[in-house]
Amino acid sequence: MNVDFDLAAVYVSDAQYNRNIFFDTTPEAIRLYLLYNHWVLRIVVYAFIIADLALAIFEDPAVIPLPIWATTLIELVCLAVFTVRLVHYAKVIPRERFWKDPKNICIIVIILLSLVDMLIYGSLKATGYFAVRWSRVLRPLLLVNVTEGRQLRRAFRSIRNALPQILYVFLLFMFSVLMFSLMALKLFGKKGLTTNDGGAYFNDYLEIVFDLYVLVTTANSPDVMMPAYNSSVFFAVFFIIYILINTYIFMSVFLAVVYNNYKKYLKEEVRQLVRAKRHKMVRAFGVLQERKGEEGPVVTQASWNQLVRLVQPDISNAHRELLWSVSDDSNKGCIGKVAFVQLADLLNMQVIVVKSRPHPLQMWLPSLYLSSPSRLICRMVRHRLFVYAFDLIILVNAVFIGLDEENPLIANAEWAFLALYLLEILLKLYTFEPRAFFSKHEFWNWFDTVIVISALIATIINSVLKSSGGYTSRQILDIVFILRVLRLIRVVDSIKRFRAIINTLIKIGPTILTFGQLIVVVYYIFAMIGMELFKGKIRFFDAESTDPEKAFCGNPLLKNSLFAKHNYCKNNFNNVVSSFILLLELTVVNQCGFTAVTHVSARIFFVLFHIVVVIIIINIFIAFVLEAFFVEYTVDKSNLQSCLEKKIEELELGVKQDHLVGNLVDAMETDDNDMGTSESTKAKPALMFKIASKRYKTVDGLLQRMFEADLDPEDFAEDEDFDPNNPSNVTFPNPNFDSV
């Protein structure tokens, strides 16, 4: 029987985390599968992927040069790890499924190509030939194709699906740019105008196309129009119409198309996810079901308990009983399929268990802790004025930070502020139960404590260094400064409207991480190509350097160029770090002085980068932020959530919250004001719950919530005729992701 529970637990866990892996159901395969999903192994894989990507720091052109044999060795180890992981995966799922899945093929191809490239590169280098490590471009694709890269694959899929629509708008946009360029050529080409640095103005068609394309990114505005505008006011009309049409209208249309398609495809994907989740839960139900009376198959509380304990070993008994009482609403001791299927969503709902314990001091020194001065202190700390007082202190502190810290008075004031902050934390610890104060969800308490203690340590180290040798470490001082300013952020938490906006931003945080990965993949590919194209073309000289080449970044082609004049020499592709920083700058403003040092065709690189990053990825990012805010504005709680809340209320185990103003408000975790005001004297139950209502453990949860309102409620119906004795006749839609 134990194996069955394992199988059911795997199904539930897969449903909970939206894993779509079609594993073998033999006990051995299940054990392997559990191992495969173990968090340690997953972290190891990610660590090796990061190591593999980080190799670019050590490979030529390197930030920190390492010999080729060393980097090759590390890369071989990484590739070995990926191979082992893949073999493990192959053992878990049926063979024919393994070979059908494009992401496995993709990983195999990447590993093989990397090996081939290393061989070629090594032998070419050994014989002294010129060699390019072209397979480095493939490395970030590992991030996409590992089993855990679901979110990333989904993002790429939605981009790919939106591409045709984007393409049509892009072609129309390019047509418009080409037409305007032709008009500019005819209007300005023969006028004999000169640009600011004396070159001919608008007399080469391709130059014009490029200049006008860059104008869309606003990078060369108003420089590009100045010669024409200086010659006649009427010519400005040309540029105004151009900017209106191409910068404002077309860029908005891009956003509209990307947004619309992104939403459409994501909705479809999430619908499939939900369907797959229900399939898996129905399977788990099939494993555990028993016949009991005439009610059809049910799962008993005993089996359910064992299952939940297996799926989530760290769940508290109270929490588990709460979940059961939500599922088994009518208290029959067993639940049917419909109630069972909710389990995955119930487990994903973040219920915070608040244990109401007496303060440890009350246990150890009851007479002192319950004495009237002590009670006064507690009442004082809980008072709203206490919060206001410290907000005021923070503001005064901000002014002091802004003042010159070499004034001894101000330097000493810093110690006073530190002391005050420490006092605040100690007082709070005295008043509130320390374990509650430092519970997992009290973000601002943690934030305060960490910042204040680090600031204290750093300030002490700094003073010790200063007084001992008279020497001040710049790095430590910088850290001290940063910590001091960070402390001020806390003031935001006192203003409810701000807290609301910040909570929404925190909520979309995990998804921003997915975009972070997306950006890393794209940047990495462009950085690798850029380094091969432009490495060493531009050199950076230190501020102290007196090298005459400093005036033109070590490249005579840049003599008198604006690039050198603006002192942009450090914006180069000489190593992977400066490449990433440069690509970020290009994302913000697409300035491309680089084309001067190579062939004009290098501009294609910059235009391509702009299209991929700015037109597509940034727009998807904006679309996501928009959608997340609209969800916050409009979507109500899910049914299940209301059920859970109702149940908590029924059991009178709820934590009463201030009803906060504003639409966006969800101040559960950040509510230390709460503690400050609730001077409840009546006995509370020893255990209370609150729901971290709108924060989801997984990105999928947020996405699902986004589109919940649109999801077909009939989706569940089609699972009713699912045969639990023959689970293999339902095929999980394994996301078919063709290699990027």
Place this chain on the structure above:
Amino acid sequence: MNVDFDLAAVYVSDAQYNRNIFFDTTPEAIRLYLLYNHWVLRIVVYAFIIADLALAIFEDPAVIPLPIWATTLIELVCLAVFTVRLVHYAKVIPRERFWKDPKNICIIVIILLSLVDMLIYGSLKATGYFAVRWSRVLRPLLLVNVTEGRQLRRAFRSIRNALPQILYVFLLFMFSVLMFSLMALKLFGKKGLTTNDGGAYFNDYLEIVFDLYVLVTTANSPDVMMPAYNSSVFFAVFFIIYILINTYIFMSVFLAVVYNNYKKYLKEEVRQLVRAKRHKMVRAFGVLQERKGEEGPVVTQASWNQLVRLVQPDISNAHRELLWSVSDDSNKGCIGKVAFVQLADLLNMQVIVVKSRPHPLQMWLPSLYLSSPSRLICRMVRHRLFVYAFDLIILVNAVFIGLDEENPLIANAEWAFLALYLLEILLKLYTFEPRAFFSKHEFWNWFDTVIVISALIATIINSVLKSSGGYTSRQILDIVFILRVLRLIRVVDSIKRFRAIINTLIKIGPTILTFGQLIVVVYYIFAMIGMELFKGKIRFFDAESTDPEKAFCGNPLLKNSLFAKHNYCKNNFNNVVSSFILLLELTVVNQCGFTAVTHVSARIFFVLFHIVVVIIIINIFIAFVLEAFFVEYTVDKSNLQSCLEKKIEELELGVKQDHLVGNLVDAMETDDNDMGTSESTKAKPALMFKIASKRYKTVDGLLQRMFEADLDPEDFAEDEDFDPNNPSNVTFPNPNFDSV
């Protein structure tokens, strides 16, 4: 009885155009009201508003200086016209309503203040004192407060309503900028770094705040980070985090907040509009109703016909009969209230009447026109290959335009192309009925003809000038070039996907005009203030000028500044035209070299401009484009439209259309391909209809359509208990627009 029809016609016409004016119902007042709404008077008012605004061109600092008495005289005439218009309005509506309406008060105040200002300015100037024409800032508010400025008032209202939400995000955003600035001050202030032009880097708090604010607009990226980045790679992290949070996340949040609020308030406004429209239609029904049988009050076809003829004198009989047959679906000769209320929407639906007439040549020379060579020509022109052939010619033409036009071969080729285009138009006129070819909705036919004929005329004038005196007029040549390139746009119409996108863009055109007015109001106010602050501070020198002051734009403060180096001298506030162009540049990229010539506090002007224009207005513009595209993607036809289409089909009077691919397709008016393929030989009815389905006569129509799906269908129900004998007990919600 005639008066009743007038009254009803006024109600219907008000409902059709969403006018919310509460006029007196005496016959005299109605006559005055009709006069008030006459298009000539409205155009006159707008002409005088434009004249009043255009005065800025002639007033000091002037583009074309006029003596003060002349501009004063013109302004007095303008003010007189506005006063007359206002008096007229006061005669139309009840007195207490007139004084309750803030827009009337606003106009009176503007007129009075202008008079006071003119007096003060005149007397100060006469006595030789310094004087400022401060009332010029008020002028654009006339545009907002005239009766016809409904769209504009609505736009301002939705901005005002969204302000509190925007404010909270803005405060948080400013808090973030201030925190980062403080951190930057502490990190970089003492490092002794220098900017590119040798100044101290980041050592003044307010400077840093300003620099970092400008970084959000991306105008000074990457310059502002280069000194820190040059000093250490780690400092780049500071800027990366800053850009991520403030440029990407906060700007997206602004868009989200603006978008959401804009949508929310607009929806509410449109709901009120629809309700007011129904009220008015119910009143018109109350005027015309007769009791007939037991069906309750009805309107007979005769009254209905007379009403429609009054409301829309230019409607064709056939069109009117079609509308009646839609309203009176069961052919009873009279319609009830529900059917009658639809009339306003029916009249707003653009039905194109296609008269199938024989070609005039067929009437005059039937033997020639119906001969087989003539028929062959017609068949040829109708063939799809004919379109392709001319697309190819256009592309070849594009290449020729790109080549050097001083080559005689190419100059002559231009004549050949012109001849070909003329031939195309003549052939089409030969094949298709000329009145159908030049009907109101055949946009591309008109476009082609106008462009080709203008190009022909301009080219002839140009050659005549050239051959006679050897002198080529630059202006005429420029026009010829522009016309030549514009001709090429036609190729877009041949690609269905492009046509679809373009049609959507054309559809949102009228609303873009509302935004245009909004922008003009805001720009005008900023231009007036900017001119007072900065006029004459910077001088522009011609390219030929050898004045030594040219190197620093005539202001020693700009010596060696980047502003002068980039040759931006023409970006100044010296007159209203260059102010507008400069403000447009500031909208695109907020560079503000101006602060060097005045006090640092002038930066407030630029920051304020950025907040108002970029953060609020541009975001509303983007929101509108997004919404319009989503509507195109998702909204189906309205019920009424389907009814009308069904009726047209029933009567077999429909024009068959190609079923075009794509979501966005609405190719009615642009469908000249259609003609090329339909070689129908069977007799067509002499009259056919098609609905210009998605194009609306008024912006209100589009807005209403946008939110139609969300409109409460019960809105109508509450009108049922409306008492037609006592219309005054229903108060129209006159949009209460407090002065901006």
